[in-house]
Structures are given as structure tokens and as C-alpha cells.
Amino acid sequence: MGIEFLYPEFEVVRNDARCIRCRVCERQCANEVHTYDEEGHVILSDDAKCVNCQRCVSLCPTRALKIVKSDCTFRENANWQPDTIREIYKQANSGGVLLSSMGNPKPLPVYWDKILINASQVTNPSIDPLREPMETRVFLGKKPGVMERDENGNLKTELPPQLELSMPVMFSAMSYGSISYNAHASLARASKELGIYYNTGEGGLHEDFYVYGPNTIVQVASGRFGVHKEYLEAGAAVEIKMGQGAKPGIGGHLPGTKIVGDVSRTRMIPEGSDAISPAPHHDIYSIEDLRQLVYSLKEATEYKKPIIVKVAAVHNIAAIASGVARSGADIIAIDGFRGGTGAAPTRIRDNVGIPIELALAVVDKRLRDEGIRNNVSLVVGGSIRSAADVVKAVALGADACYIATAAVLALGCHLCRTCQTGKCNWGIATQRPELVKRLNPDIGSERLVNLMTAWNHEIKELMGGMGINSIEALRGNRLMLRGVGLTEKELEILGISHAGE
Amino acid sequence: MEKEGQIRIPSGCAIAAVISKEGRRMTGESITEAMKPMHDRSNGLGGGFAGYGIYPKYKDLYALHFFFNNRDTRKACEAMLKEDFEVVQSEIIPTRTIKEITDKPIIWRYFVSPLSSRMSALQIDEKEFVVRCAMKINSTVKDAYVFSCGKNMGTFKAVGFPEDVGRFYQLDEYEGYSWTAHGRYPTNTPGWWGGAHPFTLLDYSIVHNGEISSYDANRRFIEMFGYKCTLQTDTEVITYIFDYLLRRQGLSLEEAASVVAAPFWSTIAGRDAETAKKLSYLRTVYSSLLITGPFSIVLGFDGGLMALNDRLKLRSMVTGEKDDLVFIASEEAAIRVMAQDAVNIQAPAGGEPFIVRVKEGKY
Structure with a gap:
């Protein structure tokens, strides 16, 4: 006192x-x-x-x-x-050092809220998703630059490995350990039912969830927790985590209080030890090293799975993404500075990184300027809060979005931002059995399916309004966006016009 | 007021086309007449035609049609041309003076042959060379605009109603085995001749009715491959897409059609395994070239025409036949003008390409 x-x-x-x-x-x-x-x-x-x-x-x-x-x-x-x-x-x-959880709560600009979406009037018809087909299926992965034919003149239709999504949204990385068994079960089941993917995060994959492998993205982070051959083979894709929007420049943090029982076994580290991942990957000190890891993982998975490289949105993101696109990566995931976390140093969370809207706009433009946009798919997260954000992200140039905060909200999270204490009363960010059991995976997965189904309806409504009946015709379609209350410079970076123009 | 290229102007339209499968050449009079019953589909702010087989005397040379705003630009441009091409013939494109067409620019044509030394220096083939030269002039030379650059074909367009534009260009004095026509209803009044259709690149010409909602997705993708969309029109980007798919990627017309008007995934799922695989491949690889929103287009090319509707068929388009002639138009009335007793009038389904070719060796 x-x-x-x-x-x-x-x-x-x-x-x-x-x-x-x-x-x-x-x-x-x-x-x-x-x-x-x-x-x-x-x-x-x-x-x-x-x-x-x-x-x-x-x-x-x-x-x-x-x-x-x-x-x-x-x-x-x-x-x-x-x-x-x-x-x-x-x-x-x-x-x-002060620790915090979930995304940056500071009143910094949310560009999504300053971007407005177009609709058809008179000169072309809007399309009614209740009465006409409306497609949101997305394929993520490298697309070949040159079409080839066999000796009979038939198209060679072999594609590099692709992820097929029923809608342009996936559940972003949240490790087993940072969130509970039941939270993972909910995400895995919902992904399977929805025809999308969830991401293991850096804590390995619990043996019970190998059955959801076709809907799982397995992550390889700097701590290499829980990484082994079966793990890599279990997933539909492998994600190399270079950075996270909530804490660019440092590795993952999981307090020892959450490293218990199965979490310890899955991570392959002793119970009670803090899991602090190294800030860099110690085998990646430069872009050419990243290429080696990308190809090591491709070798390990026999070139059957796309490799995702996840980076935090930082100042030089366009050049970084260009380098990653040339590293052999099939998909680049960019995480904005408002992205969530189970634990991060407060100062880093609140002051490091840049908004995903700007990062996405410059990366998409840079890859197009260099003529390599089709070599990779772009996935963005941190933070995508609604179907409208998804539509805006796709129109700015994203192939798909990652959501995590929205997903845990669906599971009951009330954004109290104390995940690091491990005492989550909603059974999400905790390992205490009596709390974990509060989250029923039957209900959790149903709520996730509800949320995504609702978003997909909304995405279709918004697309139909624009007269677009397939998501690929929205991707990079920046004419469908207008800014309000933005400066010339902001508009220039976003590559959009001001409302009224 | 900003002119076309500085601002994006959506427009509605009328299109028509005729082709002789026997390669029989006909004057441009009939196609001009065909546009009359569709008068109300245009608003006098753009009309144009493309004729194939019209320059038999120079059939091995590229016919470059130009608009110049003034004589000095023409002189300067001519000097530029001579660095890259052997100019075999240089002449004004003859026009009639009629009260309906005003404010005409200098309308000129050159019949040229690319200099092989220049092509080998750039390590590119003849067609790519012509494309790059046309792009360069259109994006860098103020007051000059190349609006046609194919062999043995030519585009004629102006601000005005199409039936007047046909008369203005004296199309009754040209003979071609195929013709396409366009009347424009832009929702703004730029009054610029270059903005009229058809839009052409090499021997590909496009007349288009519609307003595509995928425009910027298509534009930003195609611009990765050296195309510059200077006009911001749908027709321009559609032309470049076909040039990219047909000439540069080597797709067939049918394959290209299944890219720009890709079948729905549910439709693909219902096809036999091999076809489904091919369609999925094309749709996945060229996903950014899917065109959504309403369109009916006629693609003209050396020896043929392809008509295509968007996959929901949000714009009218019908086809008909009479002997060796095949007709395509926004409205049946236009076909009836060209052949009162045309038969087999049909409306091709959305996304189903309608392809007509002149018999081999007849053009």
C-alpha cells in the first residue's frame, strides 16, 4: 500500500x-x-x-x-x-518490462474505417447473391508464369501446390499453450466444416488434431517448438513465422505457468519453463538464409505443400516482401501492428510496426511493379474485424485474410487483455483444466462456423452490390475503394482516390 | 473537363459484326446501315468500325492509323516512326465533309515495315516490336494517338453516331471480308476521338458493350506485362487481355474465353475429369483476368471473329446466318438490316464463345 x-x-x-x-x-x-x-x-x-x-x-x-x-x-x-x-x-x-495481451489498443488510425466501398448504379447492374451464383473460392499459392503444352498440344495442368479456401478468410496462428486444447479443437473443427484453414502457431500440434491436418497450417517459428517430420507432414501448408504484428522484432512469449502437461509434451520442452522464442531465427540472418529454410521445408515435404512466410508489417515491408517473393515462398502473410497476441512487451506492441492497410497497399503495388505478383499469394491480418474489412483488404490486393482476435471473440473472449496471466475465465487463453472445460468445442466450433458463414454472406452482398460475382475480380480492384478524410499522401500510398473523385 | 484517360468513363453501347466464311469481300456500307436501327443505343459521343482484308495492296505491311492534333506533332511523330520502320506509304485517311461530324483531328495512315536491325537489337519479334512502338507513342507523345496497327485491317472511329461515322470515313469505298461496328453511349462527354471503339492492338480489335466491374483488377494485372492502359476504358483492357492470352501465352480462342468468362466452379465440377482439370487450371492461373460485370464483345482477328458474353449474360447479343455470311449484333434488328431473311437467329449463352473463321486460304 x-x-x-x-x-x-x-x-x-x-x-x-x-x-x-x-x-x-x-x-x-x-x-x-x-x-x-x-x-x-x-x-x-x-x-x-x-x-x-x-x-x-x-x-x-x-x-x-x-x-x-x-x-x-x-x-x-x-x-x-x-x-x-x-x-x-x-x-x-x-x-x-510491462507485458500486455491482444492487439494495440491505442487510438492510432484505422484506415479500414476511412475507406468506403463502391456499388453499381444504372450503368451496370448489381448482382443479387440470393438469386445468382456468387463465388468466394480462393486458391493460394504460386501461379506459373508461362503456360506449357505437351507434345499433343494439350495444356499441362500441373500446378504448384495450392491451398483451396471456400472463402478468403483463415484462422491465424495461435499456439497450443497460448490458447487451450478446447480452443484449438474449436478452430480445427470449424476449419474443416468451413473448408478453410487454421494455424497451429508455434507450439506444435497436439496428437489429437492430426486428423484435421488437411485443414491445418503448421507453423515453424524461431523456437522450433514441436517441429518434427510428422508435424510438417501433417499440415496442408507450412508457415515460417519470421515476425508477428503485435511484436515485430522479437520472438514468441509463453509464460511457464501455461507450459503444463500436454502443452509441454507438444512443445517438447520441460513443464513450467518459459517458452521465449529467439528474436531471429538463428539460421536466418539474411534473405538468402530464408531461401534455404524455405527449400529445406519443401524438401522435407516433397514439394507437396505450399510454404508460407509470415512477416510483421514494418517500415521497409515492400522491399522485404519482394525479397520473400523471390525466396521460393508460395504465400506471404503480413501481420499488421494491431494484430493480437497472447503476451507481448507493451512498449513493442504499442509502438512497433505499421498499419496493415498501408503495408498491404505498398506490397501489392511493389510486387506488381516488379511483375511478380502472380508468383505469390498475399494473406493479411492484424486486424481484420469484419466482412467489410475483408472486402477492403481484397480490393486493396490481398488474396485472403487471417483472423484471430475475431475468432476468439466468437469463442467468448471479451478482450480483457490479460491472456498472459493464464487465468482466462472463458477457457480460451488458459491451461487450467477447470477453466478450459468451460469452452465446449461443440459450441465453440459452431459459433466460429456461424461467424464465418455470416461474413461470407456479407462479403457476397458487398460483392454483388459492386456487380462482381467472383472474388478474384475484386482482388486488387482498387477503383472499388474511395478514401474519406485522408491526406494526399495517405491516398497515394493506399493507391485509391478520395471520395467524390 | 478531363478527357478520356484522365478519368474513367463508363458507357453503354451497340455492337454489330459480319463476316464471310468464304472470304468474300464486301463494302462497309451494309455494316454502317446495320447500326441505324440501334441508333438509340448510342448517344452521338462515339462510333467506329474495324474492317479486315481492306488493304490487299499493302497486306504485308502494318497499317498505322493516327490521330494528330496538329501538323507539328505529325511531323515529329513521322521522324520517330522512321527510326523504327520503313515507311512505304504515308497518306491522309480520306473523309467526307458532313455536318454531323465536326472537330476532326488530322487523320493519317502509314503503311510500314519494322526495321529488322531495330528488332534484333531489342531481341523481340515483329509483333512485339509494333506493340511496343504503338504503346510508346500513345503514352509519351502528346497530341498523337495510334488507333490501329494491324496488317491488312484498319479501324475507323470518331465522335458521332456510328452511321454518320461510317459515312464520314467513306466505308462504302473499302472492301473487307469481315467488319465490326460500335455505337457508344458514354456517361460523360469527353468528346475525344481516341475514346471511341473499336479498340485495337495488332490485328486484334474489340467492340464492346458493357461496363465491367473487374476493371481495376484486370488492369493492374495486365499492366505487369508491359501494357499501359492509357484510356482507362474497358475495351482497352479487354484488348490487352486477349493479346496477352492469345499471342503471348499461346492460348486458343476457346481457352482464352474460358479465362475471361470462366465457368462457375459449380459448372466446372459437373464436367468430365479432364475438362474440369483444364478449366480449373486456367481459372486458377489467370484468375485476375476473369472479367465480371456485363459485357458483350466481338473480338476481330486475322481471319475470324469471336463473340462472347459475360457469364451471366447481362448484355444482349444475338447471332444469325445467311449463306456464307455470319452476323453478330446487340439486337436482331441490326442483323435483319444486313440480311432480311437471315436464319438461325440465336442468343449464345453467357460465357459460351461464338467463333467464326474464314476458310483457310480464303483471306
Whole structure:
């Protein structure tokens, strides 16, 4: 107390007239906010422990609870905002690097919200997806530059390995360990049902999920956790993780508290040890080294699987992507600075990297300027929040999008941003069995399927409005976009005109 | 007001075409007449024609048709041409003075042969050389525009109604084995002759009715391969797509049609395994060249025509026959003008190419 005291950020407000003392809140809160006082027959709440995950609010049968932002504030100061002051106190208390979870919450520009989509009027007809076919199937992978024929003049129809997606969205990398067994089960099952892919992240693949291999992208990150021959062979594609939007320039972080049981076995590391991946791959100090790893993985998988190289969106992304496109990679995944994470140093999450909208626009343009856009597919993430974001991303030039935050929201996440504590009350970002079981994979996968089905309907509606009946005719179709409230420079980088032009 | 190329102008249209399978040459009078009943499909802001087999005397030479805004540009351009070509004939394209067509630029044609020394220096073949020269002039020389550059064929276009444009260019005095025609209904008034159709590159010419919704996806892809879309019109990008697929990638007409008007995946799934594999291959590899939105086009080429609708058939297009003649038009009325008793009037299904070729050796 005293100098180290921080007033709680949230207050638990209980409507005592409604509270029936059922103690659900007490049982549901892994942070131990609620306690029952036998003597007074009341439930007490320790606001200091509350992370505002809304679990108790959602499960309270009488709607007796709400969580509000505390109105106990520091003296107002435009320069020294409350978060900044609190962080200073925390660091003065601990001497440590601040850790955060999920994507950058700062009020930095969200370009998706400043881009508007076109629709047909008079001169060409919009197409009604309820009455006409509307195609969202996408193939990811290298496309040959020259068509070849056999001696009889027939087309040689062998293609380099491709990923076939029923819609231009995939579940992005979240490792087993950072999220739970049941979360992985939900993602895997939903991917299979939807005809898309989920991504193992860097924690290996639990043996139970090998059956979902045809819908799985297996990741190889700098820590090489859980990487072995069967793992590589299990997936439909292999992703080399060079960087992550939430923490460009550093490796993955998984606190030892989450490395238990199966997680430890799947990662092939001891229980309780922190899994801190090296910042670089220690066999990749340059672009030519990346090429070696790409081809090592192709050799290991007999050239049957596309290789994805995932990079964080950083300042020089266009040149980096150009290099990656020439490294033998089949697909480039770019992760924007608002991408989520299970744990990242706060300063890095909030200050490193660039918006995915700008990164995508410059990469797509650069690859076209160099005439190599068809050599690779582009997948973007960090953060894609809705079907409209997907449509805008595709029109800017993406082949498909990666989503993760939206997926965990569908599983119940309330964005309390404390994944690193391992006490996720929704059973997602935790390894505690009593919490994990709260996420029912039957329900989880159904909710993911619902979400993607809804988005696909919306994507089709938006496409139909533009008079486009196939997603490939939207890809890179920047005339379908207009900016609002953007500067000349921003428009130039995005390669779009201003609304009204 | 910004002119075509600085701004994208959608337009509706009328198209018509006729071809003799026997290679019998006919004047441009009939195709001009055919545009009359479709008068209301144009608005007087663009009309044009392409004739094949019209320059038998110079059939081995490239016929370059130019618009120049002034004499100085023509002189400068001519000097440029002489660096790359042997200019065999240089002449004004004859026109009639009629009150319906005004503000005419200098309309000139050259019959040229590429200099082999220049081609070998660039290590490219004759056609590629001509394409690059035409692109260079159109994108770098202000006030000069090459609007036709094929062998033994030529394009004639202007701002005006197509039936007037035909009269203006004296098409009754040319004889060709095939003709295509276009009347334009742009939704803006640039009043620029280069923006009229047909749009041509080498012997490929396109007349097009529609407004494609895939335009920028197609444009940004095709520009990777050295094409420059200076006009921002659908017709221009469609022409380049066919040039790329047919000449540079070596696809057949049918294969090219299944790229730009690709069958739906559900349709592909219903085909026999081998066909399905081929169609999937083409659709996957050239996915950025799928054209969506309404279109009916007639592609003219050396010795033939191909008509094609978008895969939903969002624009009207019918075909008909009479003896050795085959007709294509936006409306049956146009065909009836060319042959009152035309038979076998049909509307090709969306995405089904309708291909007519002149008998080998007859053109």
C-alpha cells in the first residue's frame, strides 16, 4: 500500500436487490474477485483483482452485476494520461518490462474505417447473391508464369501446390499453450466444416488434431517448438513465422505457468519453463538464409505443400516482401501492428510496426511493379474485424485474410487483455483444466462456423452490390475503394482516390 | 473537363459484326446501315468500325492509323516512326465533309515495315516490336494517338453516331471480308476521338458493350506485362487481355474465353475429369483476368471473329446466318438490316464463345 498502491481500474457494481446469493460469480472468477461472507450473507467483491472479462456479468442469472470504469482519477493532464502514469508506477514497483495481451489498443488510425466501398448504379447492374451464383473460392499459392503444352498440344495442368479456401478468410496462428486444447479443437473443427484453414502457431500440434491436418497450417517459428517430420507432414501448408504484428522484432512469449502437461509434451520442452522464442531465427540472418529454410521445408515435404512466410508489417515491408517473393515462398502473410497476441512487451506492441492497410497497399503495388505478383499469394491480418474489412483488404490486393482476435471473440473472449496471466475465465487463453472445460468445442466450433458463414454472406452482398460475382475480380480492384478524410499522401500510398473523385 | 484517360468513363453501347466464311469481300456500307436501327443505343459521343482484308495492296505491311492534333506533332511523330520502320506509304485517311461530324483531328495512315536491325537489337519479334512502338507513342507523345496497327485491317472511329461515322470515313469505298461496328453511349462527354471503339492492338480489335466491374483488377494485372492502359476504358483492357492470352501465352480462342468468362466452379465440377482439370487450371492461373460485370464483345482477328458474353449474360447479343455470311449484333434488328431473311437467329449463352473463321486460304 502507500506509494505502491494503484486504485483499481474497474469497479464491480452489484445490485443487491437482484443478487440471490447463488455464488455463480464467485465460482466463475479465476481472479478471485468475488467472495461470499457467510456471516453477513453478502457477496463481497475485490475490485483490485477484476480484469473486466465480463464472465460474472454474463453468467449472473439475475443481471445483478456490472463492471464500470472507475471514476477515481488522477488530476487531468493531456500529456500524462492515466495509463502512462499507471505504467510508470508499475515499473517503479517491479523494475520489469510491462507485458500486455491482444492487439494495440491505442487510438492510432484505422484506415479500414476511412475507406468506403463502391456499388453499381444504372450503368451496370448489381448482382443479387440470393438469386445468382456468387463465388468466394480462393486458391493460394504460386501461379506459373508461362503456360506449357505437351507434345499433343494439350495444356499441362500441373500446378504448384495450392491451398483451396471456400472463402478468403483463415484462422491465424495461435499456439497450443497460448490458447487451450478446447480452443484449438474449436478452430480445427470449424476449419474443416468451413473448408478453410487454421494455424497451429508455434507450439506444435497436439496428437489429437492430426486428423484435421488437411485443414491445418503448421507453423515453424524461431523456437522450433514441436517441429518434427510428422508435424510438417501433417499440415496442408507450412508457415515460417519470421515476425508477428503485435511484436515485430522479437520472438514468441509463453509464460511457464501455461507450459503444463500436454502443452509441454507438444512443445517438447520441460513443464513450467518459459517458452521465449529467439528474436531471429538463428539460421536466418539474411534473405538468402530464408531461401534455404524455405527449400529445406519443401524438401522435407516433397514439394507437396505450399510454404508460407509470415512477416510483421514494418517500415521497409515492400522491399522485404519482394525479397520473400523471390525466396521460393508460395504465400506471404503480413501481420499488421494491431494484430493480437497472447503476451507481448507493451512498449513493442504499442509502438512497433505499421498499419496493415498501408503495408498491404505498398506490397501489392511493389510486387506488381516488379511483375511478380502472380508468383505469390498475399494473406493479411492484424486486424481484420469484419466482412467489410475483408472486402477492403481484397480490393486493396490481398488474396485472403487471417483472423484471430475475431475468432476468439466468437469463442467468448471479451478482450480483457490479460491472456498472459493464464487465468482466462472463458477457457480460451488458459491451461487450467477447470477453466478450459468451460469452452465446449461443440459450441465453440459452431459459433466460429456461424461467424464465418455470416461474413461470407456479407462479403457476397458487398460483392454483388459492386456487380462482381467472383472474388478474384475484386482482388486488387482498387477503383472499388474511395478514401474519406485522408491526406494526399495517405491516398497515394493506399493507391485509391478520395471520395467524390 | 478531363478527357478520356484522365478519368474513367463508363458507357453503354451497340455492337454489330459480319463476316464471310468464304472470304468474300464486301463494302462497309451494309455494316454502317446495320447500326441505324440501334441508333438509340448510342448517344452521338462515339462510333467506329474495324474492317479486315481492306488493304490487299499493302497486306504485308502494318497499317498505322493516327490521330494528330496538329501538323507539328505529325511531323515529329513521322521522324520517330522512321527510326523504327520503313515507311512505304504515308497518306491522309480520306473523309467526307458532313455536318454531323465536326472537330476532326488530322487523320493519317502509314503503311510500314519494322526495321529488322531495330528488332534484333531489342531481341523481340515483329509483333512485339509494333506493340511496343504503338504503346510508346500513345503514352509519351502528346497530341498523337495510334488507333490501329494491324496488317491488312484498319479501324475507323470518331465522335458521332456510328452511321454518320461510317459515312464520314467513306466505308462504302473499302472492301473487307469481315467488319465490326460500335455505337457508344458514354456517361460523360469527353468528346475525344481516341475514346471511341473499336479498340485495337495488332490485328486484334474489340467492340464492346458493357461496363465491367473487374476493371481495376484486370488492369493492374495486365499492366505487369508491359501494357499501359492509357484510356482507362474497358475495351482497352479487354484488348490487352486477349493479346496477352492469345499471342503471348499461346492460348486458343476457346481457352482464352474460358479465362475471361470462366465457368462457375459449380459448372466446372459437373464436367468430365479432364475438362474440369483444364478449366480449373486456367481459372486458377489467370484468375485476375476473369472479367465480371456485363459485357458483350466481338473480338476481330486475322481471319475470324469471336463473340462472347459475360457469364451471366447481362448484355444482349444475338447471332444469325445467311449463306456464307455470319452476323453478330446487340439486337436482331441490326442483323435483319444486313440480311432480311437471315436464319438461325440465336442468343449464345453467357460465357459460351461464338467463333467464326474464314476458310483457310480464303483471306
